[in-house]
Amino acid sequence: MAAVYQALHRRVSSLACRLHSTYVRKMRYLNQLKEDDSLCRQAQTSGTFYLFHNLSPFLQKVGKKYLVPQLSAAEMRQVLEKLQEAEQWMEKSVLIGCSDEHRPHFALDLGALDKSVIEAELQGSFTDLRKALFVVDRKDSPLLASAQSLLRWHDSHQYCSKTGQPTEKNPAGSKRVCHASGVTYYPQVSPVVITLVSDGSRCLLARQPSFPPGMFTALSGFCDMGENVEDAVRREVAEEVGLEVESLRYSASQHWPFPSSSLMIACHALVGAQRAEISLDTLELEEARWFGLEEIVEGLKREPSSSKQDDGRFLPWFPPKQAIAHQLIREWLQQQTA
Numbered sequence: 001m002a003a004v005y006q007a008l009h010r011r012v013s014s015l016a017c018r019l020h021s022t023y024v025r026k027m028r029y030l031n032q033l034k035e036d037d038s039l040c041r042q043a044q045t046s047g048t049f050y051l052f053h054n055l056s057p058f059l060q061k062v063g064k065k066y067l068v069p070q071l072s073a074a075e076m077r078q079v080l081e082k083l084q085e086a087e088q089w090m091e092k093s094v095l096i097g098c099s100d101e102h103r104p105h106f107a108l109d110l111g112a113l114d115k116s117v118i119e120a121e122l123q124g125s126f127t128d129l130r131k132a133l134f135v136v137d138r139k140d141s142p143l144l145a146s147a148q149s150l151l152r153w154h155d156s157h158q159y160c161s162k163t164g165q166p167t168e169k170n171p172a173g174s175k176r177v178c179h180a181s182g183v184t185y186y187p188q189v190s191p192v193v194i195t196l197v198s199d200g201s202r203c204l205l206a207r208q209p210s211f212p213p214g215m216f217t218a219l220s221g222f223c224d225m226g227e228n229v230e231d232a233v234r235r236e237v238a239e240e241v242g243l244e245v246e247s248l249r250y251s252a253s254q255h256w257p258f259p260s261s262s263l264m265i266a267c268h269a270l271v272g273a274q275r276a277e278i279s280l281d282t283l284e285l286e287e288a289r290w291f292g293l294e295e296i297v298e299g300l301k302r303e304p305s306s307s308k309q310d311d312g313r314f315l316p317w318f319p320p321k322q323a324i325a326h327q328l329i330r331e332w333l334q335q336q337t338a
Contacts, residue, residue: 022100025102026098026100026102029102030097030098030104033098033104034174037170037171037172040095040170040171040172041171043095043104044073044090044093044104044171045073046103047073047098047104047105047106048071048072048106049070049071049072049076049093049105049106049107049108050068050070050071050105050106050107050108050143050144050147051071051108051109051110051118051122051126052107052108052111052126052148052151053109053110053113053115053118053126054126055111055152055155056128056129056132057126057127057129057144058119058124058125058126058127059124059125059126059127059132059135059136060122060123061124061125065137066127066132066136067136067137068136068137068143068144071122076090076108077090079118079121079122083113083117089110089113091171092108093106093108094106094107094108094147094151094154094169095172095173096143096146096150097143097146105143107147107148107150107151109155129144129145129148129257130258132144133145133322134322138321138322142255145255145256145257146255148257149189149255150261152260152261153187153188153260154173154176156260157176157185160178160180160181160185162178162183163181165178165180166178167185174187175187187261188261189255189261189262189263190222190260190261190263191222191223191229191232191262192220192222192223192262192263192265193221193223193232193233193236193265193267194218194220194264194265194266194267194324194325194328195218195219195220195233195266195267195269195328196218196266196267196269196328196329196331196332197218197219197241197243197245197269197270197271198270198271198332199271199272199276199290200270200273201273201292201293201336203290203291203329203332204219204241204243204278204288204291205217205218205291205318205329206219206241206285206286206287206288207285207286207287207288208284208286209286211286212304213307213314214304214307214314214316214317215304215316215317215318216287216299216316216317217318217319217323218266218325218328219236219237219240219241220236220264220325221235221239221240229265229267230248233248233269234269239281239284240280240284240285241278241281241285242278242279242280243271243275243276244272245269245270245271246270246271246272247269247270248268248270250265250266250267251267251268251324251328251331252324253265253324254266254323254324256324264324266324266325266328268328268332278290291316293336293337296329296333297333298315299315299316299317299318300329300330300333302315302316303317304317
């Protein structure tokens, strides 16, 4: 029996090693593409392309599913040659990843071209990213989000902030350079804390006026310059609902492309049950309130389309599974029912 366990252990260890080696090779290959311009240009000829139009990703509907097509370089060239834009647009693509087999993935925004012609040619449609993230397969959502963020960054950094002269992107799109000043610009993300506040038996959710009717979510806000995560959580909770955090713990993080490129840092925060009276900041929020266990269970079952009541009011519903706020709510629920 011991020999069987040892053999099994060796097989598992060998598999883990191979998987790790695949990941390492993949990451090093991506880094080579970012640093070696000629290698990246060569990779464009064998890579796959995700299309956008004014930052909206291209989707194809097959039955009830929405697919994110990956076009080969040959297919891309065929489409763009019909629009007489092949050479010009291939240079504007940005590297967003690669497969385990080292087939690189690029994103390309065709916003200056006729959208209807492209949609007819490829039999699909360009869809607002907020909607796309919640209808495509979960494995595609992060790739679309990071691709849009990178494309948006390039669109908004075409000129040097020091000289006002045009900047030039490298083939991979991992940086932009102002040749007049020698300044190199790299894409950046903004840290955002998103916090589920609890008083031990209830959790606090809020909504902004811009939210869809009935949707409640966790508190969130950008980190200020010089703040750490703990400081930002305590400040945001104090500012928005007038409560003082006694303790907090980190949960997870998620890239989020709105409003530009944010790193959502998710935390759970505990406030004293005796000091749980909400004092709402109406400049930030429309409503904030405590939810008990049963309300959370029912809210997680509810769809946006079924939340409207006969009297015109809306029952509470929560962000979908792809959002990290949903994960925070699920974690709180599991803790309460453990």
